[in-house]
Amino acid sequence: MSDYTDFDRARWAPEPPKRRDRTAFERDRARVLHSAALRRLAAKTQVAAPGTDDFLRTRLTHSLECAQVGRELGKSLGCDPDLVETACLSHDIGHPPFGHNGESALDVVARPCGGFEGNAQSLRILTRLEPKSFAPGGRSVGLNLTRASLDAVMKYPWRKAAQPVDLPRGGSGGPYGIYEEDADVAAWVRQGAPERRLCLEAQVMDWSDDVAYSVHDLEDALVAGHVDFARLADPTERRAVARTARRLYCPDADLAELEEVFAELMAEPYWPDRYDGTPRTLAALKNLTSTLIGRFCLAAEQATRARYGPGRLTRYAADLIVPRRQRLECALLKGVTAHYVWISHRAVRARQRELIMELAELVAAGAPATLEVPFRAAWREAAGDAARWRVIVDQIASLTDTSAIALHHRLRAAA
Template identity: 35%
Template sequence: MQTLASYACVPAQSRGRRFPEAAAPTRSDFQRDRDRIVHSSAFRRLVYKTQVFVNHEGDLFRTRLTHSLEVAQLGRSIARSLGLEEDLVEAICLAHDLGHTPFGHAGQDALNECMKPHGGFEHNLQSLRVVDRLEERYPQFDGLNLTFETREGILKHCSPANARLIEAREPEGVARRFLDGTQPSLEAQLCNLADAIAYNAHDVDDGVRSGLITMGQLCEAVPLFARYHDATLADYPGLMQPHADRRLLYESIRRMLSDQVYDVIDTSRAQLAAAAVRSVADVRGCGRVLIGFSEEMRAGSQQLKQFLFRHLYRHPQVMQTMDLAQQVVSELFAAYMVEPECMKPRFVQRALQADGLSARARVVADFIAGMTDRYAAREHERITGLRLLGNA
């Protein structure tokens, strides 16, 4: 059994669920949260929602589901070393992308543009809507009725305007920290960093596999990657052979990930000691994030992120596909606003009962955000007669 640090969240001391439930006989509240997330419809749909490459572009590229699993693995490993609550970390990691649209950030940007007159669209807020309202599994309540601590971790970013709206519905709830400047739990802080670590590593892998970036480019522009690439070759010179490039890439990424994990553990331990935190309340009130990289690793990680932004996310081939993906989302939104009857029945009912145009737009956004890449592409083709994205 794991021994928790004094500043870890303890299931028995959870702030509870919005709708009270009796405790389970064999599972903690955070274990139940994790299990509810894994069994949700939104979690299953992540397998056909992509990160950078659209679903039809290849079978081995990461999806939101594989990304979430990798984030959870990193999160649990670090949590165990720091004495944090592993089940809570895993629950947050597995749920953090439930609100993402099809087609990655391109889909999110397109949907946000469509929703600007109606309050905008934030994928973190949408993830909270999924677990609070949109999942339909239980007769007693909408959503999954997760604990406060899991919901707080899911809502890792939130605009002040949306924070005020949530606070009005849920006083002193999950959005309060965005208004008073307090910090979330260490488990939530850890999930934020595990997300970034996983994102950079697997986008290097997918980017090189796709042929859009090369290890040579990475070594020239990103000292962080070059360090592990060169160390790998020093230990295994045979990997210089062309047929061994997959092993060289994997080992370089593996070493980079391991060092980043150890860096987070060592740096966070030092920061926790310096801040003299002894409880969850101390963590929330300390005024700064305590889970993080050393300055050197943070700078290297940021440099890698900037390289990926310029050379992968903004690669002409990726941009061409993303432009088409944004067209799909925008045209679906316009079509459903005019003819909500084209949506699935439960969304049709909500749209027709909506009080005003903005309320209808939110229903349409909920429907589109829940789509997988291939379902969105098929729906767009059905409505417009245009096939924009491969053989979706």
């Protein structure tokens, strides 16, 4: 599209001209779709462990649904749809086994090499670990995506040491998207970009992720029996959910405001009063999810157009405007899943974290023999203990839930 320049379409390692019937961003999308890292998301946790129920989503199906939401929202604003879809497909590609729970465990494991963050791991996979292209000097450049596609993936375009002070912080600090050892490619991606500002395509990806996550995880929680509509109709239960949402997702909101928004949202006529697994109630649940997605996306599109007008919007020409009301509604839906699924499964989550930390010790004790072949060479070539430890972290992060459990069992039995 004409609003994107040769600078936006540039690749870190220049490539010879290829067929002219595909754009650079179409090629980016294809590279991510065909990557092993994306396929592995099929066996990584979203709400429930993969394989526990054929209906429930995995990290891969979430990424595909996020991509569909983002492609349409981005297109409505004038963004290149393939560029936005590439970012949405890639946004969780760095997630380790057991989702965010595994991420927190790996962050502890990775302290000797600077920590672990799923967003930074995504950039590392796309620009280094997923074998597709190599620079003239022999260094892997991963999928060698365009500058604009990589920029659209970067939800947190800063290093751990340069986190904005106003970000919400957990026990190990706030989110970041760049490891120190990947600062060179990140600087190339962000060349000329306003400091810490996300491009419009990244903002569309981020909101699409929130929308897909909040709506579809609620659907899965209802189908799995963790949540039922009768409980959500109880003001006392809604108050408890609102407290969870406020603590995790919107600490600036007033509890009374959240309760009011929650009650009004559930009073909408498309909310079913029950779900019992029958085709009719399943259809009503599907209508709820599609209506909520439309509500959230249309609100963002209309608010953004109201500020910037009808022209095509790309890169740094605009910011995505999401009304506060829809942000709070989205936070409340995420709060439902957090309250009834994540918080109530503390014992399972603790065992998962223990497995990740034990696995790191077992892999390190036998390295490089305990590493998969692609990681052995990197371990041998690593300059120092911290770099070798990063290779071990890369190996564990690449595993699926099932392969992490299997490897832990095998190494523990052999120890």
